[in-house]
Amino acid sequence: MESGAPDPGAGRFPFPYTPYRIQEQFMEALYAALEAGRVGIFESPTGTGKSLSLICGALAWLRDREEKRRQEEEQLLALGQDAPSPQQARPGSADTAGQPDWVTAFVQRKEERDKVDRLKEEQIRRKKREERLEKIRQNVQLKYAAKRKRCEEDEAKRLLQLSKEAFSQGAGEDALDQLDHHEEELILAEYESDDEKKVVSGLEEEDDDDLEEEHVTKIYYCSRTHSQLSQFVREVQKSPFGKDTRLVSLGSRQNLCVNEEVRRLGALQLINDRCMEMQKNKHEKKSSEENEGKKRRVSRTVCPFYSFEQMQFLRDEVLVEVKDIEQLVSLGREAKACPYYGSRFAIPAAQLVVLPYQMLLHEPTRNAAGIKLKDQVVIIDEAHNLIDTITCIHSAEVSGSQLCCAHSQLSQYMERYRKRLKAKNLMYIKQILYLLEQFVAMLGGNVNQNPGCQAVPQTGTVLKSINDFLFQSQIDNINLFKVQRYCEKSLISRKLFGFVERYGGPASAVKTNKENQKVAGLQDFLLTLQQGYDKEGTQSPPMEAEHDQLRAASPLMQIEGFLSALTNANQDGRVILNKQGTVAQSSLKFLLLNPAVHFAKVVEECRAVIIAGGTMQPVADFREQLLCCAGMDPAQIVEFSCGHVIPPENILPIILCSGPSNQQLEFTYQTRDLPQMMDETGRILCNLCNVIPGGVVCFFPSYEYEKQVYGHWEKTGLLSRLAARKKIFQEPKKANQVEQVLVEYAKCIKRCSQTGGQMTGALLLSVVGGKMSEGINFSDDLGRCVIMVGMPYPNIKSPELQEKMTWLDKTMPKAGGQVPSRVLIENLCMKAVNQSIGRAIRHQKDFASIVLLDHRYARPAIFNKLPQWIRERTQVKPAFGSAFAELRKFHRGKLDAL
Numbered sequence: 001m002e003s004g005a006p007d008p009g010a011g012r013f014p015f016p017y018t019p020y021r022i023q024e025q026f027m028e029a030l031y032a033a034l035e036a037g038r039v040g041i042f043e044s045p046t047g048t049g050k051s052l053s054l055i056c057g058a059l060a061w062l063r064d065r066e067e068k069r070r071q072e073e074e075q076l077l078a079l080g081q082d083a084p085s086p087q088q089a090r091p092g093s094a095d096t097a098g099q100p101d102w103v104t105a106f107v108q109r110k111e112e113r114d115k116v117d118r119l120k121e122e123q124i125r126r127k128k129r130e131e132r133l134e135k136i137r138q139n140v141q142l143k144y145a146a147k148r149k150r151c152e153e154d155e156a157k158r159l160l161q162l163s164k165e166a167f168s169q170g171a172g173e174d175a176l177d178q179l180d181h182h183e184e185e186l187i188l189a190e191y192e193s194d195d196e197k198k199v200v201s202g203l204e205e206e207d208d209d210d211l212e213e214e215h216v217t218k219i220y221y222c223s224r225t226h227s228q229l230s231q232f233v234r235e236v237q238k239s240p241f242g243k244d245t246r247l248v249s250l251g252s253r254q255n256l257c258v259n260e261e262v263r264r265l266g267a268l269q270l271i272n273d274r275c276m277e278m279q280k281n282k283h284e285k286k287s288s289e290e291n292e293g294k295k296r297r298v299s300r301t302v303c304p305f306y307s308f309e310q311m312q313f314l315r316d317e318v319l320v321e322v323k324d325i326e327q328l329v330s331l332g333r334e335a336k337a338c339p340y341y342g343s344r345f346a347i348p349a350a351q352l353v354v355l356p357y358q359m360l361l362h363e364p365t366r367n368a369a370g371i372k373l374k375d376q377v378v379i380i381d382e383a384h385n386l387i388d389t390i391t392c393i394h395s396a397e398v399s400g401s402q403l404c405c406a407h408s409q410l411s412q413y414m415e416r417y418r419k420r421l422k423a424k425n426l427m428y429i430k431q432i433l434y435l436l437e438q439f440v441a442m443l444g445g446n447v448n449q450n451p452g453c454q455a456v457p458q459t460g461t462v463l464k465s466i467n468d469f470l471f472q473s474q475i476d477n478i479n480l481f482k483v484q485r486y487c488e489k490s491l492i493s494r495k496l497f498g499f500v501e502r503y504g505g506p507a508s509a510v511k512t513n514k515e516n517q518k519v520a521g522l523q524d525f526l527l528t529l530q531q532g533y534d535k536e537g538t539q540s541p542p543m544e545a546e547h548d549q550l551r552a553a554s555p556l557m558q559i560e561g562f563l564s565a566l567t568n569a570n571q572d573g574r575v576i577l578n579k580q581g582t583v584a585q586s587s588l589k590f591l592l593l594n595p596a597v598h599f600a601k602v603v604e605e606c607r608a609v610i611i612a613g614g615t616m617q618p619v620a621d622f623r624e625q626l627l628c629c630a631g632m633d634p635a636q637i638v639e640f641s642c643g644h645v646i647p648p649e650n651i652l653p654i655i656l657c658s659g660p661s662n663q664q665l666e667f668t669y670q671t672r673d674l675p676q677m678m679d680e681t682g683r684i685l686c687n688l689c690n691v692i693p694g695g696v697v698c699f700f701p702s703y704e705y706e707k708q709v710y711g712h713w714e715k716t717g718l719l720s721r722l723a724a725r726k727k728i729f730q731e732p733k734k735a736n737q738v739e740q741v742l743v744e745y746a747k748c749i750k751r752c753s754q755t756g757g758q759m760t761g762a763l764l765l766s767v768v769g770g771k772m773s774e775g776i777n778f779s780d781d782l783g784r785c786v787i788m789v790g791m792p793y794p795n796i797k798s799p800e801l802q803e804k805m806t807w808l809d810k811t812m813p814k815a816g817g818q819v820p821s822r823v824l825i826e827n828l829c830m831k832a833v834n835q836s837i838g839r840a841i842r843h844q845k846d847f848a849s850i851v852l853l854d855h856r857y858a859r860p861a862i863f864n865k866l867p868q869w870i871r872e873r874t875q876v877k878p879a880f881g882s883a884f885a886e887l888r889k890f891h892r893g894k895l896d897a898l
Helices: 021-036 050-081 101-167 170-177 194-200 226-238 268-290 308-320 325-335 339-345 357-361 363-368 383-393 400-420 423-442 466-472 480-490 492-503 515-530 556-565 596-605 620-628 675-691 703-716 718-725 735-755 799-811 820-837 880-897
Strands: 039-043 219-223 247-249 352-356 377-380 396-399 460-465 508-511 550-553 573-579 587-592 608-613 637-641 651-656 694-700 727-730 761-767 785-789 848-853 875-877
Touching: 021 039, 021 050, 021 608, 021 637, 039 620, 050 219, 050 226, 050 377, 050 608, 219 226, 219 357, 226 247, 226 325, 226 352, 247 308, 268 492, 268 556, 308 325, 308 339, 325 339, 352 357, 357 363, 357 377, 357 383, 357 596, 383 587, 383 596, 383 608, 383 620, 383 820, 396 400, 396 556, 400 423, 400 492, 400 556, 423 480, 423 492, 423 556, 460 466, 460 799, 466 573, 480 492, 480 556, 492 556, 556 587, 573 799, 587 799, 596 620, 620 637, 620 820, 651 880, 675 694, 675 703, 675 718, 675 785, 675 848, 675 880, 694 703, 694 735, 703 718, 703 761, 718 727, 727 735, 735 761, 785 820, 799 820, 820 848, 848 880, 875 880
Parallel strands: 039 608, 039 637, 219 352, 219 377, 247 352, 377 608, 651 848, 651 875, 694 761, 694 785, 727 761, 785 848
Antiparallel strands: 396 587, 460 573, 508 550, 573 587
8 A cells, every 4th residue: 555645744654735733643653552562541632623633644554564465575575585505505614602613604504594494385375375365266156156056956955845745735735725935034044053164064054264355454444333434534535544454334134225216125134134135045046936836836036236246346446445435326227236235345455344343342343344353453433322322222212012013913923824834943932032021020920911901010220130130030041142143144124014914913013223424414514504504594404304213013013122231241231121111111131331341352353443532531541441341451451632723712611619609609400490599590691691702502401301401490580591691492302402502503603704793693401411512623713602501410220320320349459549430420521521521622723712600520530530731721719709700801802813
């Protein structure tokens, strides 16, 4: 890989322009961490060019690594050519050690011959590897064809035997004749255990190692959303490495599927199952046709985009030129090739693989995608929520209504097709039905009764260890690993969904989760506002109706996730029984306590792991809960945090300890509801809105508190005083209303700045952890001041949080004299604060003030958890008067400069 010509000021790292000094420091630290094989925690604030620094630093390391390998091979080759012959050794005088020079020459010749031999062996291995890869590329289709032929022959023999058996059973034949060819698709195929598969056939799980290309050294770059990944790919395209890097973007079937019939299913699990079934149909199609005159009258749909030749073409096109996901999907439609599998075929030869970090962090998904981490580099960007993400991926919850519904559906399915199902299928179905019965019994109900009418004897929340739950529910004698594998391989949830669709049975609602795409979409939308896209009278794009669409799916899909969670080690999780008024309202939830157990596999396999983000403070959680618990040596962990590119005079962070009437600001659960505290907050906002132009974003700890304060201001008249200076907007709870509020907010600010007058912009009342506290770009006039009301501590009465605190106190050592549970609470609070106040100051020429309303922010333990670039410029103001004067001076000075 050759880089583009670097800028003269770019130093050792090719860069599209002269980098800031902090960018050079970032790339140097990144390069050193990759070279030493460390785990790094890197923080670079938004607006400092973090993505470009990651690209140029990491790809420069990859370029140098490949160049170093090439030079070493050339040196070994040169040594082999220059090795002296035996005739060149001259016997005679002794050397300084007293040995004859012929001895020294013999030793030198032996060492040189060994080097040459090693070089030749390496050349032979490389030549064989290249020949093998070329042979794979040229003949892989023939190998797959041969494999399919063997499978089809085995399947034909098996079907012939089945037809003979069925012919001798009149009842079985009658049952077959009652099913039309569409209903045939609902029948579960014969299931064989792993041991039987090795003996009976090669239909599934045949060793494909001989068909797989070797993986070159590569970098896996992960971020949270597809939108962020597309933005990263565009940065790669603009970088000096854009023309010479082999890059492939990975995604879920939901994002990459181009088969409209499958895409219409909506829910990710349904799309996955349908895709897998269509692949299986493709391999079984020929054998089914051969046996059409016998018992199997099958008309199964195959995917027209699953063409190996076209997917090979797509793979080559992807590797030739850098493409983001949208371009990959467009190319797939044009080439009539599946982008999901085409991109997977490109992984071995790719140098940079871009993917959502949910795909990398979940081992079954990682393996299914063909991702191999051995000796590779992983960069996880936007990693501030990494611990929560791992916890959520490996946690699962099912309601009592879902359990009863799944039991009813599966019972009806078994009764209808009992004569068509083999013994193994019946055995596993009965095991699943038993599991469902016992789960409902743990909630105090009975699967044979309406869950909405069954009252729970004792309401409340009960936490149990995994082993206790298995014993008390009397399912400890069932091998959950085998049941989980059966569900995965048999596609039973997909069959059950088709059965319910056909006969209109009860189905539970599964909501399509597109929250990540929404948040990123808002960010892109506000970016267009910043660039002048919003002309007067322009209509905002309506939210897609499918965002709130409810998909009917088999609840068994959700239950499979819960069964999988129960296979975790006993000490790493808890089962929460949440018993409400009825069985339908009650639920079972698996809570993962130790995310490190799943992250450890990533750290162990990779050469280096980089955890990066704009706001990573406080980093203690990553170091202690994720890395040290994963077995990392603290000496192997590197931390890097850089300042901001904005001048110090462009930001004014203030910790305000008291309000205009000298009321001390302490928003604890006991004091924040007091009328005088809500009045003081309103007076502070009224004063600040008088001197701050443009947009002011005010964050409250929760929706409930924001609603309570808003109602109080309405009664006291403070709201009308605020509205006279700035138009007031409230963050909605419904996601489909957020963009409209943001559009109106931005238009109001623009209108006020153009027309002048008494109103000087807008005030947006937002919520920490809500839709606008992360991923939204309040740059320039959209966010001239960010105000944080109180400290958003989590609810420590939550059973989940209490269990996590107890687990930490038992397993983690004290840090700086503080108990781990207390550190966790403070860190959760400050991570939320740092994310919220980071909505402003989005580029080098931006400016804003930050006001933290609570005297507790001045405490050293809390103060030191603010981002360094904010902390070093923060002023602590005990009295409101001095803070108000500073803010007025700051904003008037900036207005005069503009």
